[in-house]
Amino acid sequence: MKLSVVVPAFNEARRILPSLERIFSYLEKQAYDHEVLVVDDGSTDSTTAVVREHFGQQPTLRLLSYKPNRGKGYAVRHGALHARGSWVLLTDADLSTPIEELPKLSAALEQGFDLAIGSRALPGSEVRKRQNLLRERAGKLFNWWVRLVVGLPFRDTQCGFKLFQRERLAPVWEHLSVDRFAFDVELLAVALALGRKVAEVPVIWTNVPDSTVSLWRGLEAYFEVWRIRKHVQELRALSLQVSKANSPPVLK
DSSP: OEEEEEEEESSOTTTHHHHHHHHHHHHTTSSSEEEEEEEEESOSSSHHHHHHHHHTTOTTEEEEEESSOOOHHHHHHHHHHHOOSSEEEEOOTTOSSOGGGHHHHHHHHHTTOSEEEEESSSTTOEEEEOOOHHHHHHHHHHHHHHHHHTOOOOSOSOOSOEEEEHHHHHHHHTTOOOOSTTHHHHHHHHHHHTTOOEEEEEOEEEOOSSOSOOHHHHHHHHHHHHHHHHHHHHHHHHHHHHHHHHSOOOOO
16 A cells, blocks of 8 residues: 655644654554655745655655646545555644644545545644634634535534545545635535535644645635536436436336
8 A cells, every 4th residue: 555645734844853753753653655745836935845845856746836826625525636655644844733643534545535634623623722712713613604505514624634645535635626625625525416425523623833735715615516516416417317317227
């Protein structure tokens, strides 16, 4: 088995090095092969230069970069589509969920799930440092909105720690178009619409200051959720048509 770790990064020059050191330290102790893909999402700081300077000789590092900034959703898709591992882990550059939580998600895939998502909102989740009150309430309101509009059953869609089987999710990426904050919602909604099995798993999470997501971007996500609802409805209707077309004729 080979694991690909995708790390989207936007203006992370100040804090990405400790995260990468921790990721490589953990992976090098494991029995499976691995690669780490850092996706520089059009950073205006020295993110690419810093990663190249300190990890340029690391054989399992792949650095992907482009201009201009497109958004975290685009960066994640870009990394996932370039991944070569049979399993792919998505993790934030600040490691708000530590890499050592990976076995919790791996266990879900070993049980037959196609996608496992880390959650800060389940019994067993451990939030070691909370967000400020405004962001925490905004996050809860957004999750309520997602459940109301899209009907997702999950308590937390926005935790950046996610693990999936690459081949099983390959068809999902073809139907994704959201580039920014609501990307996670679209990923989960489309995965379920295409019949993929998704597990929500409690994890450790620590708020890291200096979030690169503005509250304005968060407000934009409410409108994106409406577009996701329509997109998923169309996808389900298309899947139903295909299913009926492929069904054997009924003899009377």
